[in-house]
Amino acid sequence: MPQLLLEIFSEEIPARMQQGAARDLQRMVSDRLKVAGLTWDALTTYAGPRRLTLVIDGLPTATPDREEEVKGPRASAPEQALEGFLRKTGLTRDQLTERDGVLFAVLSSKGRATTDLVAETVDQVIRTFPWPKSMRWGSGTLRWVRPIKRILCLFDGKVVPFEIDGIQSDAITEGHRFLGSGELLRVSDFVDYRTQLEKNFVLLDVADRKLRILKQAKAACAARGLALVDDDGLLDEVAGLAEWPTPILGDMDPQFLALPPEVVRLSMKVHQKYFAVRDPSKDGLAPNFLVVANVEATDGGKALAAGNSRVLSARLNDARFFWEEDQKVGFDAWNAKLSGVTFHAKLGTLAERIERIAALAREIAPLVGADADEAETAARLSKADLLSGMVSEFPELQGIMGGYYARLAGHSDAIADAVRDHYKPQGPADTVPTAPVTVAVALADKLDTLVGFFAIDEKPTGSKDPFALRRAALGVIRLLLENQTRLSLVDLQPAMIRGYPSGLAGDAAIAGLHGLIPFFADRLTVLLRDQGQRHDLVAAVFALGDDDLVRIVRRVEALAAFLATDDGANLLAGYKRASNILRAEEKKGPLPTGMVQTGLPNQPEAETTLAFAVGAARTAVEAALETEDFAAAMTALARLRAPVDRFFDDVLVNSDVPAERENRLKLLGQVRDVMGQVADFGQIAG
Numbered sequence: 001m002p003q004l005l006l007e008i009f010s011e012e013i014p015a016r017m018q019q020g021a022a023r024d025l026q027r028m029v030s031d032r033l034k035v036a037g038l039t040w041d042a043l044t045t046y047a048g049p050r051r052l053t054l055v056i057d058g059l060p061t062a063t064p065d066r067e068e069e070v071k072g073p074r075a076s077a078p079e080q081a082l083e084g085f086l087r088k089t090g091l092t093r094d095q096l097t098e099r100d101g102v103l104f105a106v107l108s109s110k111g112r113a114t115t116d117l118v119a120e121t122v123d124q125v126i127r128t129f130p131w132p133k134s135m136r137w138g139s140g141t142l143r144w145v146r147p148i149k150r151i152l153c154l155f156d157g158k159v160v161p162f163e164i165d166g167i168q169s170d171a172i173t174e175g176h177r178f179l180g181s182g183e184l185l186r187v188s189d190f191v192d193y194r195t196q197l198e199k200n201f202v203l204l205d206v207a208d209r210k211l212r213i214l215k216q217a218k219a220a221c222a223a224r225g226l227a228l229v230d231d232d233g234l235l236d237e238v239a240g241l242a243e244w245p246t247p248i249l250g251d252m253d254p255q256f257l258a259l260p261p262e263v264v265r266l267s268m269k270v271h272q273k274y275f276a277v278r279d280p281s282k283d284g285l286a287p288n289f290l291v292v293a294n295v296e297a298t299d300g301g302k303a304l305a306a307g308n309s310r311v312l313s314a315r316l317n318d319a320r321f322f323w324e325e326d327q328k329v330g331f332d333a334w335n336a337k338l339s340g341v342t343f344h345a346k347l348g349t350l351a352e353r354i355e356r357i358a359a360l361a362r363e364i365a366p367l368v369g370a371d372a373d374e375a376e377t378a379a380r381l382s383k384a385d386l387l388s389g390m391v392s393e394f395p396e397l398q399g400i401m402g403g404y405y406a407r408l409a410g411h412s413d414a415i416a417d418a419v420r421d422h423y424k425p426q427g428p429a430d431t432v433p434t435a436p437v438t439v440a441v442a443l444a445d446k447l448d449t450l451v452g453f454f455a456i457d458e459k460p461t462g463s464k465d466p467f468a469l470r471r472a473a474l475g476v477i478r479l480l481l482e483n484q485t486r487l488s489l490v491d492l493q494p495a496m497i498r499g500y501p502s503g504l505a506g507d508a509a510i511a512g513l514h515g516l517i518p519f520f521a522d523r524l525t526v527l528l529r530d531q532g533q534r535h536d537l538v539a540a541v542f543a544l545g546d547d548d549l550v551r552i553v554r555r556v557e558a559l560a561a562f563l564a565t566d567d568g569a570n571l572l573a574g575y576k577r578a579s580n581i582l583r584a585e586e587k588k589g590p591l592p593t594g595m596v597q598t599g600l601p602n603q604p605e606a607e608t609t610l611a612f613a614v615g616a617a618r619t620a621v622e623a624a625l626e627t628e629d630f631a632a633a634m635t636a637l638a639r640l641r642a643p644v645d646r647f648f649d650d651v652l653v654n655s656d657v658p659a660e661r662e663n664r665l666k667l668l669g670q671v672r673d674v675m676g677q678v679a680d681f682g683q684i685a686g
Contacts, residue, residue, distance in 0.1 A: 001061075003058075003157075004056040007053045009050060009151070010051070013050065013051075019240075022045040023045070036112070043055075044056075047206065050177075051204075065108070069104055126144070127143075140166060142165040151164065152169070152193075154188070157188055173187060175200020176201035176244055179201035217292075221290065229276040238292040245294065247290055248291050249301075250304075250312075257284065257285055261284055266396060274291050291304070291305070319390070357441070368485050374414050374415050375444075378406075378438075379418075379422075381406055382399070384405075385401045388401055398423070418437040424442060425474075428474070432478050432479060432483070434482075480550060525539070572681060577648060578668040595666075596614075598611050606651050613643040621677050637674075
């Protein structure tokens with residue numbers, strides 16, 4: 001079947017926008033074609049520095065004929081309603097059909113040529129494309145990320161004719177700006193298109209560009225006994241900067257290696273898009289860099305390397321200046337200035353925030369095995385580097401530079417490491433600190449953020465989370481779980497609401513803290529769901545009111561294992577049956593309470609057996625929960641499965657004898673209560 005080939009050729013597209021643009025192009029085109037009833041075999045998009053490309057194989061030459069039934073008004077509806085429906089459908093009254101007193105119209109439409117649909121689709125896509133930033137050029141009204149130069153559009157080897165703002169579609173593209181032949185390239189299909197581009201030094205697929213960069217970069221480093229420092233983010237970026245990427249190894253002044261390696265790498269990456277290089281036989285970086293050029297130089301890249309080395313030296317000289325000046329200033333001067341920096345209008349200054357974090361870190365320290373004095377000291381130093389020259393130049397180095405400066409100022413490794421790592425973990429892929437002092441400060445920092453913003457009602461809404469509170473909550477959860485830290489948010493309440501600005505009422509802070517519990521439940525649900533756990537199990541355990549996340553996760557794991565067994569699944573069904581009966585009775589009035597009677601006249605054996613089983617299960621469950629042996633608690637519940645099943649098989653709960661009915665309702669209430677000590681089984685699906 002025919003193939004559609006589309007290329008939108010423009011001036012340079014920012015690298016950070018390319019892959020998102022490829023996804024948007026695929027989505028927008030496929031959505032419109034699907035609505036028209038078209039199907040295809042394969043659809044692929046490509047993005048590069050100067051072009052977006054889409055190719056669809058197996059596209060029909062026309063859309064299918066369509067027949068659609070439209071529901072109209074009732075046959076007895078007023079005449080005006082009928083007239084409106086006829087105008088909408090373009091039919092007459094005798095063309096409508098009546099079914100069950102309702103009028104229906106059957107609308108038929110002939111299929112359209114795919115070329116007509118493609119022309120309309122490309123026009124709509126280009127005019128409504130969701131670039132993060134776009135521009136107009138010349139005298140036209142069209143907006144695109146950069147000026148569009150050409151639109152190549154072929155269907156079944158022939159040009160799809162259309163014009164958009166003076167740009168006429170054709171079968172022509174261009175090769176590399178510098179290395180190509182300079183001639184316009186006329187193509188016939190995708191294979192021809194890709195072949196001609198590669199002959200003219202353009203790699204269409206970003207995966208091919210990445211592979212070329214890595215292969216040649218590693219070869220260039222290996223030739224001099226060096227190794228490339230991997231950086232996937234930088235690789236993604238440079239692969240979007242060059243159509244024919246050519247790695248070149250350069251040298252830098254070894255004296256710059258006296259700077260912290262993070263400073264050197266960031267100077268290379270942020271300003272110059274260079275990869276760092278290391279010597280496998282030594283620790284640390286090598287006095288080299290790797291730049292990805294968009295040309296193949298005749299001198300093997302020597303001139304390019306030398307020029308880039310001069311530029312890098314200028315950047316690193318600036319970094320060295322900040323490094324040396326910061327050491328002359330120090331923490332006292334930086335902290336003194338924090339009182340003039342507003343953290344948030346309703347939450348005070350950074351200096352006030354540091355006081356809260358320091359007090360909270362001191363409270364948390366014994367709970368995580370940290371020295372309280374070291375935790376408080378680290379907290380008081382944790383935000384100072386925000387006013388350093390280096391962090392002002394490279395905000396990505398906040399915390400990292402504070403750790404270096406703390407160590408140079410003579411503080412212990414535990415304090416310096418806590419200053420360096422207290423922002424961690426900052427994302428799902430980030431490492432979790434394990435050093436006790438660091439854990440104390442990291443928890444205090446994140447908890448203060450969460451309580452404060454919840455207190456002023458600045459909670460995340462939908463997809464918006466301007467203060468990264470979801471990330472902070474996930475950070476707290478991971479710190480607690482991965483360090484097996486037992487911590488109660490409720491017990492920490494006095495410490496967490498202490499030290500807020502006078503304008504923020506204590507009640508608001510307390511309310512914010514209580515709002516955090518369901519927020520943590522939601523974040524924990526997301527985390528455990530990603531690990532394969534069911535969300536309803538988390539809800540069932542959180543419903544008990546526990547806020548010890550380590551204990552909650554252990555309960556969830558034990559509950560999941562229990563429900564995976566036949567005993568667990570059947571007991572859950574029994575629980576729901578008992579709950580339904582009790583819920584129906586509660587609507588009639590209060591449920592009976594008190595002791596369940598045994599040995600009554602004509603009492604079924606199944607009733608007596610269940611009564612004794614519930615008593616034994618209660619004793620065993622309470623003992624197991626006391627020692628937090630949740631597996632044993634589930635085992636105790638499992639012993640209820642057979643008695644519960646037999647009870648429902650042999651016993652009529654709603655007996656005509658009031659005393660029997662009352663006793664049996666008490667018994668079902670006890671079943672529900674003893675199971676409810678482990679989890680709220682009513683929130684579990686199934």
